[in-house]
Amino acid sequence: MPQEILTPEAVAFVADLNRTFAARRDELLALRASRRAAAAASGGLDFLPETAQVRAGDWRVAQAPPALTDRRVEITGPTERKMAINALNSGAKVWLADLEDANTPHWDNVISGQVNLYDAVRGTIVHTSPEGKHYALRSDVRPATIVVRPRGWHLDERHLEFDGRPAVAALVDFGLYFFHNARELLARGAGPYFYLPKMESHLEARLWNEVFTRAQERLGIPHGTIRATVLIETVPAAFEMDEILYELREHASGLNAGRWDYLFSLIKTFRDAGPEFVLPDRNSVTMTAPFMRAYTELLVRTCHRRGAFAMGGMAAFIPNRRDPEVTAAALEKVRADKSREAGDGFDGSWVAHPDLVPVCQEVFDSVLGERPNQLDRTRDEVSVTAAQLLDVKSTPGAATAAGLRAAVDVGVRYLVSWLSGNGAAAIHNLMEDAATAEISRSQLWQWVHNEVVLDDGRTVTADLVRATLAEVRAELAPVAQLDTACELFEQVALAAEFPDFLTVPAYAKID
Template sequence: MRNVVDITVTGPPVERADEILTSDALAFLGELHERFTDRRDDLLRRRAKRREEAARAGRLDFLPETREIREDPSWRVAPAPPDLQDRRVEITGPTERKMTINALNSGANVWLADLEDANTPHWANVVGGQVNLYDAIRRRISFTSPEGKSYTLREDGRLATIVVRPRGWHLDERHLTVGGRPLPGALVDFGLHFFHNAKELLERGSGPYYYLPKMESHLEARLWNDVFTYAQQRLGIPVGTIRATVLIETIPAAFEMEEILYELREHASGLNAGRWDYLFSIIKYFRDAGPSFILPDRNAVTMTAPCMRAYTELLVKTCHRRGAFAMGGMAAFIPNRRDPEVTERALAKVRADKEREASDGFDGSWVAHPDLVPICKEVFDTKLGDQPNQLDRLRDDVHVTADQLLDIAATPGSVTEAGLRNNVAVALRYLAAWLGGNGAVAIFNLMEDAATAEIARSQIWQWMNNGVKLDTGETVTADLVRRIEDEELARIRSEVGDEAFVRGDYDRARELFERVALAPDFADFLTLPAYAMID
């Protein structure tokens, strides 16, 4: 393989990095960078321009220039390979070694191996995650805890199919540079995994499968499709081998579902409804567009809200019309064996949520904990019977308009002091863990990732900048938020003790929180300033 560009590798030593960052693998990354990074940069500039136009107009709409694609009934995505035809339960989590083993053993049909929102991009996590995927695909991964507990892959029964989620287009990998310019994290995560594992996966009867996050347009999907085509041709893999599921987790992408599937149709597998990031995107896009775009407390916004029903029903209809899978949202609850009453109530909500998804026509759904796999599986088993999916449910009864997708004002609920406090508490706890290298964090019996922190801090920013009044009559101000910060940090210190509090880096978490929640300018993604604070 010719060395197109000279990549500079920085960062602290990582065990077995030499097995991942080989000269041929780096040359492959260099080729991807040379061919596609300029296009990536242009698309990011387009995002900013479109956001400004939408905020000024107070709306988005379906694209007139792509009407023919939406109205053409003849095209469909490529048929799914055998190990992606049944996706009724998908478990998500970072590529930490023990979690990798537990996810593969969980009984779920698919493991979403998360290199994005559930993963802090410390260099050790970026490289170590690739090591763990490499070992898992070859079925030679094991782990022994400090307490001496051993974890290995089960020998009886089927392991979950691996689907890798690389970072979004907006994130760079500063430890890999060309002439001082960092490579896009998306190309690094995809490129290393594909280079080392595509042929091995095919030999084992599977394939290179991906979840694509944070896209905002069909042009970004076109870029991914071109990356896939080039990568397959370059490594001698048949074009069309890759399968990609796109997370529809931004409000502009909701208006381009058909076009996104069309651009990826040779490689597309489905679409996923990503709740928290979708709500975050609504706030980010229309944060300065007036009171009709102000959401109530995030925990009060359920999937039955009119705008969320429109979004999910359109997703199912779009997918099944084109032969693609419609994947439901996350059940983030973590069972608490010490509090059976809380667990019972939460599991009832999880069951009801999955029953709604199965009834609406989704082909499967996400869970964040192995103990939730049986519930999700039972619900979809009941609905699907002997069928692997619901692709035959075309949902011709669904007709969604732009106004319905944007009917944020009809969302029931209010803005409360308890909701504000919860946003502050969760954001501080999550950011402290993220800065310490952990992107999947158990907080208040929920498994949280960056999406939760994003909506928490963006709600605070929007409420504060729109002078929203709480149920107490008090207006949301920076001073009020800082007072709540003081109280919540004192609560954390009393829970963990002084030594753990200092070690947990809560002072820097507060600094980061105030940068993304209270500063006059709105940070597009909290992970951008957060990334500058690690390593």
């Protein structure tokens, strides 16, 4: 299997990208750290004065290709073979083929994901389960357009080395997919489309644009063929939406508004800034919290002013066929959330399960009608300030004992799954990915370091977290990888210095 993907020509292509851009990637990662320190010291962020002319300018991104004009429902999930077929058959307009948070960087997953994408692009992907059930693309459903999410800039890929250093994981994921599939996609009326995660500045968007330009030149693909949608899932990026689109304007397709990673970024960015940035239980921080509302309103306004698509967040619920009442209640919440997004002007939204596609589509159909999107809703009335983006103290909710227990429980359960090679884990009727564990452990870190008092009167301490972790460990035992998962969770939740990403130490524990 690796030899089909890791051909000498493909490896040479990835090597060129790494030799050209890895050093700049390293510089930008160092810039993240200095910017976070400055934000913590000042207690805030602001729109960049040096790019004011970009925000004030009259410019638009490139017009969308036909395959990306209508994105009202996008289904997300890993590139595991059966799930890929189900996503392509789901009736969604787009499949976000996730090589990042819903995947794990086990080398078998990295390579098999590329094999599955290769077959999906060509319409030849099939799968037979151990029980003998056969999966193939349906002839009566238009397959979802493939949009691939590579890993973020911060991750390395140690299974490939160039000039004595690990490859940049983002360039491995992007490069292998682009090399093997760009021409085939064009021949089939689509193109190489991407979601770009974890970005923190327009300079990182500029680097991606330079990568795209070089990749297209190297393979003789017309400039502007690549299209990218950027996940605005970090707080620093929320202050640079215009600038990010501007840097990618010849390759940009839109921006996406998420939840868990955005909250994780808020904690990470202001981890040393004091109690005004302390969040209540993660499940109580909804997209209607004032600072989250400001973020999503600004995203729609920015996108539509620039001719880019505004994509809504994830509906992660997994229907429970054994408990119809739970399913009915959850579907109503999904419907309400998607109705808010459609009413706000979003052009489409994400779901994590095929059964949610009809719900999301019905909501957006009712707003869009025969129109493919809402680019004409420019939301000129929206005006968002830096203070509104950072108004965390107005968030309703409290820190609770149940919330602490849930953070430990879900975080450990997810890490057990991740270490075992499964990055999309069904936990308590929700499809969880790496962002789940990140917000769980970062919230506990924040509560411990700010001596938060729970609703039952106890102060959150390292000892309290450890005691809860021991209880969860006892309940889940015996489970493969449980000991490693608990040790890792304690490490990243209770470290004296906040670890920027738990997937970095987690990566060291897998083959």
